[in-house]
Amino acid sequence: MTENHNLFVALRQSWPDDLDRTAVEVVDGPGAGLRYSWRDLDRASAMVANLLESLELPARSRIAVQAEKSVESLILYLATLRAGHVYLPLNTAYQSAEIAYFIGDAEPAVVVCSPGNHGWVSRIAFSGKTRHVFTLGDSRSGSLLERAAHHSDRHVPAVCRADDLAVIIYTSGTTGRSKGAMLSHGNMLSNARVLRTYWDWQPDDVLIHALPMFHVHGLFVAIHGALINGSPMLWLNRFDPATVVSLLPRGTVFMGVPTLYVRMLEDPRLTREQAARMRLFISGSAPLLIETFRDWQQRTGHTILERYGMSETVMLTSNPCLPDPRHGGAAERRGGTVGFPLPGVELRVVDDQGQAVPTGEIGGIQVRGPNVFQGYWQMPGKTAQEFTADGFFRTGDVGRVDAQGYVTIVGRSKDLIISGGYNVYPAEVEGFINDLPGVAESAVVGVPHPDFGEVGVAVVIARPGARLEPGRVIGELRARLANFKIPKRCFVVSELPRNTMGKVQKNLLREQYKGLFA
Numbered sequence: 001m002t003e004n005h006n007l008f009v010a011l012r013q014s015w016p017d018d019l020d021r022t023a024v025e026v027v028d029g030p031g032a033g034l035r036y037s038w039r040d041l042d043r044a045s046a047m048v049a050n051l052l053e054s055l056e057l058p059a060r061s062r063i064a065v066q067a068e069k070s071v072e073s074l075i076l077y078l079a080t081l082r083a084g085h086v087y088l089p090l091n092t093a094y095q096s097a098e099i100a101y102f103i104g105d106a107e108p109a110v111v112v113c114s115p116g117n118h119g120w121v122s123r124i125a126f127s128g129k130t131r132h133v134f135t136l137g138d139s140r141s142g143s144l145l146e147r148a149a150h151h152s153d154r155h156v157p158a159v160c161r162a163d164d165l166a167v168i169i170y171t172s173g174t175t176g177r178s179k180g181a182m183l184s185h186g187n188m189l190s191n192a193r194v195l196r197t198y199w200d201w202q203p204d205d206v207l208i209h210a211l212p213m214f215h216v217h218g219l220f221v222a223i224h225g226a227l228i229n230g231s232p233m234l235w236l237n238r239f240d241p242a243t244v245v246s247l248l249p250r251g252t253v254f255m256g257v258p259t260l261y262v263r264m265l266e267d268p269r270l271t272r273e274q275a276a277r278m279r280l281f282i283s284g285s286a287p288l289l290i291e292t293f294r295d296w297q298q299r300t301g302h303t304i305l306e307r308y309g310m311s312e313t314v315m316l317t318s319n320p321c322l323p324d325p326r327h328g329g330a331a332e333r334r335g336g337t338v339g340f341p342l343p344g345v346e347l348r349v350v351d352d353q354g355q356a357v358p359t360g361e362i363g364g365i366q367v368r369g370p371n372v373f374q375g376y377w378q379m380p381g382k383t384a385q386e387f388t389a390d391g392f393f394r395t396g397d398v399g400r401v402d403a404q405g406y407v408t409i410v411g412r413s414k415d416l417i418i419s420g421g422y423n424v425y426p427a428e429v430e431g432f433i434n435d436l437p438g439v440a441e442s443a444v445v446g447v448p449h450p451d452f453g454e455v456g457v458a459v460v461i462a463r464p465g466a467r468l469e470p471g472r473v474i475g476e477l478r479a480r481l482a483n484f485k486i487p488k489r490c491f492v493v494s495e496l497p498r499n500t501m502g503k504v505q506k507n508l509l510r511e512q513y514k515g516l517f518a
């Protein structure tokens with residue numbers, strides 16, 4: 001019999017024998033107080049998988065989902081895996097132009113959206129190749145669940161190969177065009193298994209889940225982590241620092257982007273006593289400032305474990321949770337570093353010619369391993385460009401590896417702003433600004449911000465004779481772009497600094513505006 005590499009099967013195998021135990025307890029929002037057992041997750045995902053199968057879609061159809069976080073959206077994710085289709089999560093902040101691009105590019109057979117967005121989302125979807133649009137609200141409402149209710153709660157998971165596609169995650173492009181990173185069942189399963197061991201998941205672990213579900217961190221690191229260990233989750237639909245702090249005595253593992261840690265530190269109830277039962281705090285998606293790392297240690301007695309990953313690769317490196325025998329038993333979680341390459345991940349630092357640099361020197365980070373994605377959706381040329389001849393993926397991150405093996409990220413060769421853990425590509429925002437009437441040219445740069453780590457600032461030149469109001473520029477963008485991509489400030493200037501080749505010197509702009517939010 002062929003082995004089934006369906007990720008759902010592997011996750012399901014780790015669930016407790018007693019399926020009536022709680023798998024998810026909702027602590028906020030419309031479902032606050034609800035508990036879902038493992039059996040509930042199993043049966044409900046079977047019903048939704050049966051609904052998907054009843055639609056008789058081609059194998060590996062894309063199921064695009066822009067819905068508020070809820071346990072039902074988790075169930076939809078599991079159902080998509082079960083049915084062998086490809087899950088395509090979309091940030092709820094995306095506006096119609098962004099959604100139109102993703103739907104046009106990925107050609108999903110099914111689109112699931114919030115009930116309130118049904119009108120405009122279905123117009124976009126049905127103008128393309130989509131055959132079905134369902135709604136899913138955050139209070140167990142919507143046509144998806146109504147339709148699924150008519151289906152059996154038993155379902156045999158589709159047989160998948162390890163390299164069959166399981167998800168497409170869009171990452172914005174440096175050229176402005178978003179690319180769909182294709183991750184297979186095998187990519188995600190290998191990573192989930194490695195993290196389960198490397199982070200020493202325990203039988204009695206309880207995950208506090210407060211991240212959004214449409215990106216790698218909340219979905220593939222946090223949720224897979226709990227599901228592959230059969231660990232219950234305390235579930236927040238929205239991050240709220242006070243709620244998380246109040247939950248600490250009931251949890252053992254928490255994962256967040258640095259902004260979440262910064263905001264929790266502002267809560268005076270965050271103390272050693274409050275965090276005494278916690279086993280592990282994990283940070284990633286953006287650089288964790290050393291001040292935050294130290295403040296957290298001082299306030300809670302816990303050392304945050306920082307790790308590093310990408311949508312294209314899932315997790316790549318991690319500080320140790322236990323002593324790491326590959327590095328002389330090193331157990332120190334070192335602030336400012338992202339730790340060691342995870343077992344199975346090869347990581348090298350190279351110069352501009354692609355030659356490995358000596359230990360401790362800075363260069364481009366390249367990686368290879370079972371976690372590295374299958375390529376960009378329908379972009380074979382772009383995919384080929386991002387891989388070296390010997391199969392390493394060019395991350396676009398710049399860093400170094402010290403003699404003990406700790407990896408430090410020192411910058412990025414890609415023009416990218418990471419704001420509150422979300423990626424913002426200046427080229428994309430500039431494209432939208434440049435299309436506004438009266439704009440001749442623009443540059444968007446990232447500057448330090450105490451809450452979001454980094455935020456975008458737009459510097460704009462008006463066309464001759466045009467009068468541009470910074471507030472209007474921002475206002476116009478709001479209707480077109482996800483809110484986290486909107487520059488926090490806009491300046492209208494007469495010229496941009498350029499080098500002799502005529503290229504805008506963004507480093508000078510970053511320098512000029514670096515104190516804006518200090």
Ligand code: MCA
Pocket residue numbers: 211212215216217218238239257259260284285286308309310311314419420421422452455483484485
């Ligand atoms: C919200 N706002 C932001 C951001 N979030 N501005 C810049 N950057 C942000 N990240 C703005 C909104 O535009 C709005 O502005 C105002 O803040 C309030 O919006 P609201 O939605 O209420 O904000 P919030 O609920 O306080 O959200 C902040 C947040 C959220 C909780 C930090 O951004 C968040 O959940 N971030 C986590 C992102 C994440 O999961 N990243 C993982 C990616 P206005 O009022 O002006 O409209 S996965 C990844 O990177 C890799 C693979 C990895 O390694 O993990």
Ligand code: AMP
Pocket residue numbers: 171216283284285286287288306307308309310311312338395396397409412418423
């Ligand atoms: P994404 O494309 O959303 O998956 O974001 C991936 C990028 O986030 C990486 O290429 C890094 O630039 C950045 N990143 C993730 N984790 C960290 C970290 N711990 N420190 C610094 N940058 C990080």
